Amino acid sequence: MDHLKEKQLSEGELRDVLADFRRNVDYSSELVSNLLVWASSQLDGIVVRPVVLPLRAIMLEILALFSHQACQKHVLLAEEMDDSISAFADKDMVEVIVRNLVSNAIKFCRPGDSVRLTAWYANDAIGICVADTGTGLRTDDLEKIRRKEIFTSYGTAKEKGTGLGMLLCREFAEANGGRFWIESEWGKGCRCYFSLPASAAPL
Numbered sequence: 001m002d003h004l005k006e007k008q009l010s011e012g013e014l015r016d017v018l019a020d021f022r023r024n025v026d027y028s029s030e031l032v033s034n035l036l037v038w039a040s041s042q043l044d045g046i047v048v049r050p051v052v053l054p055l056r057a058i059m060l061e062i063l064a065l066f067s068h069q070a071c072q073k074h075v076l077l078a079e080e081m082d083d084s085i086s087a088f089a090d091k092d093m094v095e096v097i098v099r100n101l102v103s104n105a106i107k108f109c110r111p112g113d114s115v116r117l118t119a120w121y122a123n124d125a126i127g128i129c130v131a132d133t134g135t136g137l138r139t140d141d142l143e144k145i146r147r148k149e150i151f152t153s154y155g156t157a158k159e160k161g162t163g164l165g166m167l168l169c170r171e172f173a174e175a176n177g178g179r180f181w182i183e184s185e186w187g188k189g190c191r192c193y194f195s196l197p198a199s200a201a202p203l
Contacts (some may be wrong), residue, residue: 037125046175048090052199055126056081058091059117062098066106073157074111081119087196092170094196097180098130100165101192105132107155108190125178126198131191137184145182158170169194 018106054081063077070077087094098117105115111203113133120127135156144151145166168184173180178195 046171048093048175050090050197053087053089053094054083054092055085055087055119055128056083056109058095059098059119061101062095063117065099066102068165069103070115072107073106073109075106075107075109076114077116078114079117081117085119085121085126086199088199089176089178089196090172097169097172098128100136100169101130104165105130105134105190105192107157107159109134110137110156113189121198122195124198125195127193127195129191131189133189136186136188136190137182138186142182142184159170159198188189 001188059079059081067077102115102117109115109132115130115132118129118131141151148167150164150167150172159196170180173194173196177197179191180194182190182192184190
């Protein structure tokens with residue numbers, strides 16, 4: 001910033017600096033958001049306020065939120081959901097889960113990869129999957145997530161992650177009476193699943 005203020009950067013250097021700024025701002029914004037949510041849940045206790053949620057409408061809003069980020073990396077965002085599928089869960093918590101999973105999926109995608117959201121009824125529950133065709137997770141990183149460890153990782157465009165988002169996903173899914181789990185193989189993408197109670201009747 002000091003070099004920028006003194007106009008000591010060439011056009012090429014300026015482009016590199018602005019790209020670094022963008023990555024750092026994105027990382028800081030995601031980190032602060034997750035920290036605030038996590039701190040609130042720890043200080044006040046997790047308070048679940050379940051309502052009937054039309055899942056496809058929520059997913060479309062979140063995909064729209066990340067459309068620019070995906071476009072910049074040339075990553076396709078898609079969903080395969082029926083309008084009738086609805087869950088009975090806390091809206092804010094579900095949005096935190098899906099935002100973290102979509103953001104993380106894009107982070108580890110390469111140009112030409114895709115992120116796809118699906119949902120289905122499974123008896124008295126709803127299954128939801130955020131799947132990507134990106135780099136996937138190494139076995140040791142997958143084990144760290146299962147052990148609820150927080151660790152730093154880097155995306156395909158050097159985006160930084162803390163692992164706090166995965167911890168929130170697990171805690172919020174379980175607080176709503178569901179489960180959270182991940183399937184991945186290095187080089188073959190990642191599939192993040194969570195379940196929620198189904199609403200009493202489809203919308």
